[in-house]
Amino acid sequence: MPLDPLLARIDPDGAIAPVDRWDPPLSGEMDLVIAADGRWIHEGTPIPRPRLIRLLSTVLRRDADGEYYLVTPGEKWRIRVEDRPFLIVDAEEARNGWMLTTNVGDRVMLDATHRLTPSVTSSGETVPEVAVRFGLAARLNRNVYYRLVEQAESREQDGGVELGLTSAGVWQPLGRMDVDAS
Missing domain, CATH: 3.10.540.10 (duf1285 like domain)
Known part of the structure; x- marks a missing residue:
């Protein structure tokens, strides 16, 4: 067509x-x-x-x-x-939290409505995604993920340690860390 x-x-x-x-x-x-x-x-x-x-x-x-x-x-x-329709290609710290930009030009503030959610890709890798609009989500590009990880903190969560950051007053998880029990 x-x-x-x-x-x-x-x-x-x-x-x-x-x-x-x-x-x-x-x-x-x-x-x-x-x-x-x-x-x-x-x-x-x-x-x-x-x-x-x-x-x-x-x-x-x-x-x-x-x-x-x-x-x-x-x-x-x-x-x-194939995976998600959009990619997060930039993240900038704003006054109230983190503003994300997609590869098609959408800008989304990480907040209670637009939360990071770890999910598994088709290759089996766990990568955060964020809701954008109309049921559409965007995956974090690797460079954006590492940029956010540099700013992240760790918290005890559900018997483990979770890495994330707070944006617009809401905890945004980036993933869980393996803790050696020995």
């Missing part, structure tokens, strides 16, 4: 569309894959234009069925996501 008809319905300024309020019938499957490394691949070819990726990301959502869709008021196209 060509992208042009879908793009004609998207805000050219890249504003987030109210896709949570749209309920069109399923139009079909689109040959679009969001790779685990953040690349968007349409019909086997990586999309080279960041602005185009940003536009498409503004109409992306994950439904209760666990599937990912590009949605406009009149169309709904299922796409494939």
